[in-house]
Amino acid sequence: MGPVVVFTLLTYVCMKSLRSPHVGVIGYYGFALLQPEWNWRWSLPPGFQYQKFIAASTLIGFLVVGFQGNQFVGIVARSSLAIGGFLALAFISAASSIEPDATAFYMDNLWKIVLMAVLGIRLIDSPGKVLALMWVLVLAQGYNAYQINLEYFEDGHSSYAYRNFGDKGDNNVYSILTVPLIACSLSLALYAERGWQKAVAATIALLQVHEIMLFESRGCMLGCLPMLAVFVWLMPKTRRTVTVLAAMLIMGAILAGPPVVEEFASAFAEEGERDSSAEGRFGLWQAGFEITKDYPVLGVGPYAGQYLVPAYFPGGLDQHAKGLHNLFFEISTGCGLPALVCYLAFFAYPAIACYGTAQATNADRWHRCASLAVVPGLVGYWTSSMFSSGALSESSYACAVVGVCATAIGGRMLEEARAEYDGT
Template sequence: MLGPFFVYPLFLSLLIAGVMRPWVGLIGFYGWVILEPQWNWRWSIPADFQFQKYIAAATLAGWVLTGCKVPPLATSSKLAIACLAGFLLLGFVSATQSIDPKLSEFYMSNMWKIVLMAILAVVLIDSPKKVWIAIAVCCFAQGYSALRINEQYFQDGFSLYAYRPWGTKGDNNLYSNLTLPLIACSIAICIFTDKRWVRYLTGSIAILQIHQIMLLQSRGAMLAALGMAAVIAWVMPKNTFTIRSTVIAIIATLALAGPSVVEEFSSSFQAKGERDSSAESRFYLWKAGFQITLDYPLLGVGPYAGQRLVPEYYEGGLSASTKGLHNLFFDISTGFGLPAAFLYFAFLAMPWFQMVSLRRRFGGLQNAPPWLGASMLAVIAGLPGYIAGSMFSTGALSESPYVLASIGLATASIFAHDNWEEPTDSMSTGEDWDEKGRQPAAHA
């Protein structure tokens, strides 16, 4: 029943908001993509209706009607946009000589929309308030799906989605990779919000998301989540709340990780000959991807078409006609070529380095205003988490890393062009920031 009473009114509201206030439509678009209403409420709404397409169209129309306004952008943001656009252009060029035009057409029909909305996000998220709302919407949208995945496990005693896809985002590995940047968003909001109920809610969502990673039994995502936790522990403000919360999170994680999870995760580190077939095959797949990249370095063999050559390059051969490479770098390098791969990873690297640089300028996240601290923490931890997880199973068609990268680029632009004062040694988290999230008045 939520279809008629929740999904459709929300959809219509986002269409109107997209035209009237494009930034609302943009954030609503990402919330919709991450929430996947056509999956969560698939019994009451059509699963094949392209809600996202219409929200994106309304947002783009609204931006055009408001004069295609572009706020002042940091140099790094402009360069990152150019890298992402160049990656897309090389993809279309590569598609013209693809060894499998249908696969490449499918891939590019999704990729150009992802790139368009990511660029639009850098332009439309132009204030601290919008940065905060974007991070929060990403957290809450995925939190509902994490709740449903956990609910199914506790009702049935096993995780159905460890063996079959959740929604339209692919198998357990792909959905886990989509979740990794959003875990960083949840933890960032939890640490930097000043509202207790938001802190409790986002903290609960983070626990559900972490448990979801365990339930879906994606070894690559588990390993990436562990590394992401180390990054968060490194950059987060060190105070009573964060230290206490870290201890609670460690205890909760150990309690939730049952024998099957421990066995699945530890199997990644077994010696050669003792690994299961899935883990062992990864090394042969990556070797095949490396050889295909060497043979087709400039434009690859066509977006998403590298899998067609894997059986031929796989050590010992494969009987299947196609085989996924299960690696983000090789998926792009074999499909788009090495220049495009460089541009793709440069787009993700630039906001990360910008946030690391800002953290150094402030002398730590504890000296930043809440919206900026949340953005820095989410980007610094979330993007490496996505990249690490996707090295075991690609996630290039998942929107979460793109919106997080765009939030980082937007944050860098806001900071660079909004008359910020340099931080001083006497600044602390206890001080009140002005309405734009700038330096406290006492130090201006």
């Protein structure tokens, strides 16, 4: 059934995107998060590059329909230029990389992610498309969260705390991918139109939270705290919403057993009591700061900063390379500080724009739903990324796309309503 379902869906997405290119954007993110090459790896061709087929058909469709979509003004223009500037600076830095092979791997993935983000910003141009993207993100990753939880309840342990789930990275990186989507699930659980939709979204949110517990990612456990705090701050405070969230928090607390509590508490251990992983983070951050200070403009090549860490690490390391375990230093050491500013601006624009909308009682329901997903989701992503890096994980870019498009669509609808009112 794997090849039948996957290739049927892939064919539909590619063909449909030639006339409705937004389908390609939504399908791209769905495939990227579902990871069929992992879930059905025994029945699919190894190394099959389905993303390239979707990206190509989406780009062709965008050209065929005559560049239709959100106008290239305001937040659409600012966000596109920010992420485009980041990619351009990364390519310039790549030309003089100290580790060309590592940089080539990084750039081969990065340009596709940025391309689809920019296409998404232009093509997701209606409330229905925004909500469709959110649901695809939640359902695609929710299937994986279900599989991860299923293994735990069947076997009594989670092997993915010590080995990769799919090709998105280790337990920390995959947890970072999940964090923004928890906010999407929670927002849909509050704002979905039908009761069964709320139940599905709430169930997936619980599975996602428990997944992070099973993965024993302390950085993402910490990242979930400010995400949840911001979510509670921005969400509508009605008896129903408070009851739903309280019930989910109680269930999450029940799922967190003693090993999870012990692992999380170790993040707050005093100096001298921390384990080697926690203690080493401070040395890595110091190394990242020193490398950035020595190579501030263009860095040493995308994904290449890790090869200088052993020489900059306090006391040195007897290794050829060591990951920085920090998104911000990974980008600053690899691509330079200007690239880091562009990268952060891409996420800051929708986060700032959506902050007010999430609390606006006069905003449309779909707009508040999108905004409530974006702001906490990006806060959780930034916090979690202090302890690892998810620059090649699509979920954060998709979350920003939702925020940019919701802001652009909401502004356009407001202008149209004002024009209609003035005309009458």
